[in-house]
Amino acid sequence: MRTRAHRGLLAAVTAVSAVVLPVVSAAPAGAAPDPRTLSQAVKAPAVKRHLQAFQEIAAAHGGTRAAGTPGYDASAGYVADRLREAGYRVTLQEFEFPFFREITETTMRRVAPSAKAYTRMTHFRVMTYSGSGSVTAAVRAVDVKLPPPATANGSTSGCEAADFAGFTPGDIALLQRGTCTFQVKAENAQAAGARGVIIFNEGQAGEGRADRRGLIGGALDGTTVNIPVVGTTFAVGKELSAPGTAVTLTTHTEGDPKRRTHNVLAESRWGDPDRVAMLGAHLDSVPEGPGINDNGSGSAGVLETAIQAGGLQTRNRLRFAFWGAEELGLLGSKHYVAGLSAAEKAGIRLYLNFDMIASPNHVFGIYDGDDSDRTGSPAGPAGSDKIEKLFESYFRTARQPYTGTDFTGRSDYGPFIAAGIPAGGLFTGAEGVKTAAEAAKFGGRAGVAYDKCYHEACDTIANISDKALRVNSGAIATAAFTYAYSPVLPGGSTRSGRAAAGGSGRAASGGGGLGHDHDHAGVPS
Incomplete structure (x- = not known):
């Protein structure tokens, strides 16, 4: 029925079609609507x-x-x-995830060698899952490479605990994007005693890589970092790398490692x-x-x-x-x-x-x-x-x-x-x-x-x-x-039954096309 x-x-069959569908293995005439x-x-x-x-x-x-x-x-x-x-039939599929939001807008300003205010979402932005805090301290560059490296893997700033040898606890760590995730960089900085982390974009791209000079809009992997973490442009990072620089960095965020949400599925x-x-x-x-x-x-x-x-x-x-x-x-x-x-x-x-x-x-x-x-x-x-x-x-x-x-x-x-x-x-x-x-x-x-x-x-x-x-x-x-x-689908034969999906099974990576879809947690920086 x-x-x-x-x-x-x-009834739409009688309408004039605005788009003519290409022929794709259509069913026999009369077997199904067009x-x-x-x-x-x-x-x-x-x-x-x-x-x-x-x-x-x-x-x-x-x-x-x-x-x-x-x-x-x-x-x-x-x-x-x-x-x-x-x-x-609708299913709400629940799952647990680490929640994050800014309660008040993050601020960053230079206090030495001269005063300068930076603009949120233009010069800097808080990293998703950043901790909360307000700190005024010296900025300490950690394994920063200026001019930026043009190697295949780029900067390794902050990727190893050894990068922080001699780091003064209480300072703000200035790190350069590249090689490892933002999470690894921030965790290493926190373990070294940093009271805040600034991760700046890597700089001019190496051969075959996207331009990495704009504002970073990234995320950490969860709520394990409890100090302020922000991303900046390459220009701001280069500016902050000058000796004698100090900044005031303030974040007020909320993180919940076990918040629940759900997918909506319909069959x-x-x-x-x-x-x-x-x-x-x-x-x-x-x-x-x-x-x-x-x-x-x-x-x-x-x-x-x-x-x-x-x-x-x-x-x-x-x-x-x-x-x-x-x-x-x-x-x-x-x-x-x-x-x-x-x-x-x-x-x-x-x-x-x-x-x-x-x-x-x-x-x-x-x-x-x-x-x-x-x-x-x-x-x-x-x-x-x-x-x-x-x-x-x-x-x-x-x-x-x-x-x-x-x-x-x-x-x-x-x-x-x-x-x-x-x-x-x-x-x-x-x-x-x-x-x-x-x-x-x-x-x-x-x-x-x-x-x-x-x-x-x-x-x-x-x-x-x-x-x-x-x-x-x-x-x-x-x-x-x-x-x-269609009797023929991309992932199987015309017969009923569970046929193995084809393909390499590899997760794609890299750039191209229209640039990346999004910046997300867990993606190498």
Whole structure:
């Protein structure tokens, strides 16, 4: 028996399609609805209404939807309610994580040899999971290399306890980015008696590496460091390395090593449970803002697609995920994948990730599943190339330009490709700067960030490109409905049964494409 939602989608067959879906191993005539027409049921205004709901939730909860806050819980409640209304079995998958926020804004000013105030989020920013404290002390450079090294691994400042030989306890340690994680550097400094840590960007890039002169926006791995830790630009770090420099550094933060949050998971009631097409987006924002582009946009596109697919009797099982604590190091998706059995992993034939799909100065980025650009990160697991080609076909028939973007491992596809599950998705750019060639191809402004409000309070509903939202929402729907009915999926054969997912199983790393997706905890500095 067909539900009202199913009948409504079938009625869309008579509509004029705005985008013609490429031929992708379609089922026999009459066996299933046409994905080309079903995709038209996902309308941009409906997606925008979800974004407005996220904006209102953030406004009612201190301007943020960060994991572990009431704003995130309200966002998850909104998504879960809409999914239940659409007929899904919804699971709230709980997990524990180390929570962090700034209670009051961090300050840093130089007091010697002359006074100078530094601007938060321009010259410096607090590291996630920094401890609290206020200290006025001499700045002591630790194994700092000026000019910066151009070696493959870069600076090793603070990576070894021996770097702190002769360090005066009570001073503030000045460390240079490179080689080991921020956590290792900060822990070594704390063990040496430092009362504060300043980690500055490495400097001019070495050959084949990204420019490392701007503001660091990183994180420690947890709440084990109880002294102030901030990141700065290369220019500020170089300035502070001068002999006789002293600063006042003040942080007031909150950390909870065992706070709980949850992923929102929805499973369709139809389709082969051994042939799962999974779509996901992270639902949390950073503490600094409402996160409407990052990543209300991806969440809204996936949510509306799920709603419109709710009543369909599909060939394959659809599963939708809204991840928690992505901004703290992909914690929600890592927890989910780590809890899967080998058979459950094999049953997920593909994972599609949508993180920032409406950047105001956007490009249309498709994850480079086959490493066709031969730069940066390697190809995804076997089958990822087929996902990339489906999205390319969509953009060609929509007469929209597109470009490849690397699997850097810095969004929620990371745990899936590490498990050998074919993956793909879309990305419109974060804090990276649009080139002149990209401006000529996609429009917008060269020399300006793809999203000037990335991880800022201004990432509001006003920070959304309606065009990018519309085009990418159509791409999400097209992929979802194609894989819902296709007898051939990227991660398996046409037969039912659990076939092993292909691919190398390696976690991708490195740079390329549109720059990294995000800065997260646990990523080497």
